[in-house]
Amino acid sequence: MTVPSPDQVTRPGSGTGPRTVMVVPTYNEAENLEALLSRLHRAEPDVHVLVVDDASPDGTGALADALATADERVSVLHRGAKQGLGAAYLAGFARALEQEYDVIGEMDADGSHQPEQLALLRAALADADVAIGSRWVPGGSIVNWPRRREWLSRAGNAYTRAMLGLDIRDVTAGFRLYRRTALEELALEGVASLGYVFQADLAYRAVRAGLRVVEVPIEFVERVRGESKMTPTVAAESLRRITAWGVAERGRRWKQRVAPGR
Template sequence: MSTGPRSRVVMVVPTYDEVDNLRWIVGRLHAAQPEVDVLVVDDNSPDGTGDLADELAAADPRVSVLHRTAKGGLGAAYRAGFARALAAGYEVIGEMDADGSHQPEQLHRLLAALDDPAAPADLVIGSRWVPGGSVVNWPRRREALSRGGNLYVRVLLGVSVRDATAGFRLFRRSALETIDLDSVRSAGYVFQTDLVVRMLRAGLVVREVPIEFVERVRGDSKMSGSVALESLKRITAWGLTERREQAARLLRRDRSTTRARTTTGDPS
């Protein structure tokens, strides 16, 4: 990885069969933000994406590559990439897709929110579902599924973030260290929601900024019905566990209050 002035920010880009998009998206990112580095995390793509990533890295010190031996899921790829970036000393670590759905030309919005002197954030999310956010070329069914899924997350897990499943993000190094990445076990797309919940429960500041999300025009989407169902199952399990823990905490508090009143003779 590069060192010096450019090493402050790195975007982690997971890839699997993205040979048609990788050079294009890295070029766009460096045109928009020349000082931002790129870490490609390739899951042994059979289409040659990993070889292309090596080619880009050989030609540009701002690009580096982490090769994984098999397709292990989005969350696992990000965990590996974050660990590599932390070890390399980056202070800001981001994530974005390789397919162009996250527009590098809008990265400045996330950077500005992260470093807002009036209210700095620990995690900034490029959000589709806050005022000013939008999606392009999505069928209504997919938009309804995403909006509904995020509403389900908010209600079940008790979080205020409107796009907890979004994958265009910037983290402060200190935030990733606070939540202990080694304890995160989410391997698939539910990883995005997992990190949001962990950040909020750790008392960290999470901010959303509006972005325009553009559906990919080249290659195949990695999101499927089975992936979405697995994420829903995991979120439901978390929510039910949280509700049980809340009930147990309330019960313990009520019992403690009752014992205190009995000891002091307070009849109220």
């Protein structure tokens, strides 16, 4: 099979198909991708999928191409190297906006975000600009996480909420839907977050832009196959950026308070 060139796009078939697309970044997810897409299309037959593959050495990109050839609801964006989750989502969002989808979503390729629960987010988006599948609101839950990882996630979300002044319980959640108009307001060209902090970055931007963000309780299931992409380097980037944003946010609020007295 011919290896696709970097940034080559395999487009879905023409027609008046659905206007909702889920952007699914992949790096070494050959064990999970086909099952995920099968579940997604059983649950939500009208939803398109844009796979964004970062030159996975395990053949995920070639598998995605084969799935796209067999199903016009699937398309693939190939990137030349592994550049981080945030960069993959930005590339996918840009492509989805170019293709004029009305609703653009994101989800993991490993099955942690259950496609059967996507309907909950779609329903919530009827009265919102952004719908987040949340682990940490009442009714949300996790399956098969060790206690330490749960503690780290809860603590990280609490720190992010405190630093940025957000009223979102699961700021780092990666199961989301955005209205097209919402993404267009978020100045994506200025986003520099590469890792998982990308999720907090966009949530923060959405709140500051005055968009309506709602959280929907979901059950998050730990991956069964493959390895997590979370690393100490990724975690360090998140901590560093959130701290910097928090300091800047406090400075902005201080200026707002003292400005009337000048």
